[in-house]
Amino acid sequence: MNKSESCGSWQQLQDHECIALFQRGEQEAFAELVRRHQNRIFRFLLRMTGCREEALELTQETMFKAFRALPGWRPDAAFGTWLFRIASNAATDRLRRKKVVKYEPIEAHMEFPDPAAGPEEELQSAQRVRILEAALQRLQDDYRQVLLLREVEEMSYAEIGDVLGLREGTVKSRIARARQALLEVCKGRI
Amino acid sequence: MSKHCKRSENLSAYLDDELDEKTRLKFERHLEDCFTCKEMLRDLRCLQGCFQTLPQPEVGFDLAPVVLAELGRRSARPTSVLRFNWWRLLPVSFAAVATVSLGVFLGSLLTGRLDAEVTAPTLAMFDPIPPGGICIGFAGCYPKERI
Ligand SMILES: [Zn+2]
Numbered sequence: 001m002n003k004s005e006s007c008g009s010w011q012q013l014q015d016h017e018c019i020a021l022f023q024r025g026e027q028e029a030f031a032e033l034v035r036r037h038q039n040r041i042f043r044f045l046l047r048m049t050g051c052r053e054e055a056l057e058l059t060q061e062t063m064f065k066a067f068r069a070l071p072g073w074r075p076d077a078a079f080g081t082w083l084f085r086i087a088s089n090a091a092t093d094r095l096r097r098k099k100v101v102k103y104e105p106i107e108a109h110m111e112f113p114d115p116a117a118g119p120e121e122e123l124q125s126a127q128r129v130r131i132l133e134a135a136l137q138r139l140q141d142d143y144r145q146v147l148l149l150r151e152v153e154e155m156s157y158a159e160i161g162d163v164l165g166l167r168e169g170t171v172k173s174r175i176a177r178a179r180q181a182l183l184e185v186c187k188g189r190i
Numbered sequence: 191m192s193k194h195c196k197r198s199e200n201l202s203a204y205l206d207d208e209l210d211e212k213t214r215l216k217f218e219r220h221l222e223d224c225f226t227c228k229e230m231l232r233d234l235r236c237l238q239g240c241f242q243t244l245p246q247p248e249v250g251f252d253l254a255p256v257v258l259a260e261l262g263r264r265s266a267r268p269t270s271v272l273r274f275n276w277w278r279l280l281p282v283s284f285a286a287v288a289t290v291s292l293g294v295f296l297g298s299l300l301t302g303r304l305d306a307e308v309t310a311p312t313l314a315m316f317d318p319i320p321p322g323g324i325c326i327g328f329a330g331c332y333p334k335e336r337i
Contacts, residue, residue, distance in 0.1 A: 031254035038253045039246070046247055056249065063257045064264075125243060132240050150206065151241035157208050176202035183233055190240055 015079040023071055030070070034063050037080060040153070041087045047148055048091040050137055058094060062087045077162050084153070084163045088145060095141050128190050135185040143178035150175055195226040205234050 010018070010032040021029035041062055046055035065086050073082075136144050149160045157171045164171070195201075200217045203209050209217060221227050 027258060031258060034254040034257055035252060039248045042249045043247055052247075059249065059253065060257055060260065063253065064261060067257070067261055128240050129243055129245065132237075132244065147241075151238060152244065157203075157206070172203050172208065173199055175206070176199040179202050179234055179237070180198065182237065183230070186237065187233070190236060 058090045131189050146174050147178045
């Protein structure tokens with residue numbers, strides 16, 4: 001978490017302490033929770049939807065839903081994990097409604113940057129990042145989702161299962177298949 | 191990915207340190223002899239390293255005031271508008287049904303007489319005698335160029 005995202009004495013409180021204060025009517029405690037988690041949720045939604053405006057809108061929607069559910073919230077999962085559950089459902093709903101789910105062959109129409117274009121190491125690293133971002137957008141949604149939770153958010157299989165409502169065994173095999181799919185797209189390019 | 195190994199699912203979980211002790215030891219023994227798994231493990235580690243270098247885009251402003259203001263706006267809306275009570279629509283429904291029934295009844299009365307009345311004026315329009323005229327078909331009464 002970025003320290004500049006929090007302010008004053010609030011930043012010394014743990015998530016569950018903020019939640020307890022909010023449940024006693026302290027709205028600023030909720031504002032602190034939003035500040036803490038907004039960027040993680042936004043990044044995830046940005047890579048899920050591929051659109052900044054949509055990601056912002058869904059981040060707000062996630063926070064609205066959290067606000068409504070928090071008064072009766074029981075800490076059966078970490079607050080961050082619980083927020084990802086809301087965000088993940090929101091992203092899935094939106095993508096399903098848009099029906100832009102394109103299960104075309106992954107390599108089709110793909111515009112990868114040429115990895116040989118920049119000889120310097122820095123340039124090559126930037127190219128690799130762009131290749132990976134492009135490849136992620138080409139993956140089917142459930143593969144992209146599970147990889148982002150694992151590789152970017154560094155969640156354990158149990159936490160991912162909690163977010164997606166899946167058994168750990170299913171998480172394990174889905175991650176393996178998602179990695180295989182991503183490797184097939186990126187092979188020789190990264 | 192031309193070559194596959196049936197243990198690649200364990201390979202992925204091995205990378206994440208999500209195998210139980212017994213399975214992990216067994217897989218490490220397999221890894222010593224399996225070139226396919228070794229190669230794939232190297233590729234997956236490379237991919238994992240690349241994920242670590244992904245940029246971290248941010249919202250760019252404090253979302254909390256926006257969220258709280260919007261929540262305030264939403265809760266300020268009168269709840270009676272949002273609540274739907276079907277029984278409140280009953281008088282309106284009865285009035286609508288009565289109006290439509292009356293309209294149908296009056297309409298049927300009108301259409302019953304219509305056939306008889308329409309024929310006379312319609313035929314009059316095609317009467318060969320011009321209004322007020324006494325001459326039938328006498329060519330001299332009409333200039334040639336107007337026919
Ligand atoms: Zn193997």
